[in-house]
């Protein structure tokens with residue numbers, strides 16, 4: 001790379017560029033490792049690698065020779081949060097933030113170094129924003145795809161400890177559903193549940209309330225037939241959050257898929273006091289979903305350890321429950337039981353012992 005600018009600002013300029021090129025490369029490498037080993041996504045990993053190579057092209061020996069680590073006060077500065085990250089999402093977000101900040105510095109100071117540098121790093125900053133959106137969406141979809149049991153919560157004093165017990169049993173998908181509390185309580189509870197779920201790398205969604213989902217940075221929302229349109233929720237939530245839709249009939253199912261739901265609820269399979277007044281859609285509708293839904297779907301409504309086999313016999317391999325876990329004496333054990341049965345069922349299906 002030809003260096004032609006700013007004799008004035010050298011070597012300060014060069015040290016700034018060197019430090020931020022370094023920061024960008026390191027941050028991208030951390031993100032790349034997650035794409036490769038965590039997400040198994042060759043495509044996303046390649047994109048990170050390509051960006052790193054472009055950064056490396058600007059990181060010349062000459063710029064690097066201006067490094068002065070011993071006198072650099074920045075090497076001592078560590079934010080307390082760097083020492084303590086609660087999960088992979090936080091780690092990725094911190095590194096995206098670091099890369100984007102460094103790219104912004106490279107964009108501004110780069111203009112003093114080479115006319116192309118400012119343009120290149122501006123473009124790269126936008127590429128990294130898009131990468132972040134795709135990666136987060138990919139991450140969430142991946143966890144969703146691997147989730148076969150969905151806990152929909154009910155309010156109560158033991159809410160957090162029950163959810164934590166279920167997470168310890170291997171639960172990876174939680175919905176906060178609270179039809180009775182005031183908004184202040186809802187907001188505080190949603191915040192706590194969201195943090196808890198993320199500590200276990202589980203997804204956290206909010207029932208009905210898009211505003212609360214955004215406020216607590218949840219992974220998505222669950223919307224019923226009478227809630228706002230999926231298109232509007234998508235505008236508010238952006239492309240990377242998940243949107244689930246309840247369906248009670250083949251028409252609902254078709255529409256929800258067309259409208260871009262990420263998953264659907266199918267039910268109520270059985271009448272349930274948790275959703276009093278809503279008639280059962282029955283196992284017939286579950287059979288319809290088995291044949292017609294190409295997106296993940298969860299049978300819901302009155303499912304427990306006694307009727308799980310009947311539900312799975314339709315070909316259904318994902319269920320959502322409220323009482324079976326929320327009212328259980330041992331939520332960890334019940335979660336483990338459901339997960340093991342659903343796992344067993346999936347392996348039988350894949351060996352064609354059961355109809356697909």
Ligand SMILES: Cc1ncc(COP(=O)(O)OP(=O)(O)O)c(N)n1
Nearest residue numbers: 207222223224225246265298300320
């Ligand atoms: C996974 C899942 N499926 C269905 C529902 C029911 O949603 P909705 O019809 O909006 O009813 P309420 O839960 O809001 O009473 C759900 N919550 N989750």
Ligand SMILES: Cc1ncsc1CCOP(=O)(O)O
Nearest residue numbers: 268272274301302321322323
């Ligand atoms: C929210 C909801 N939507 C359809 S059925 C249902 C409640 C399911 O609760 P339970 O698992 O206790 O029957």
Ligand SMILES: [Mg+2]
Nearest residue numbers: 208223224227
């Ligand atoms: Mg609803």
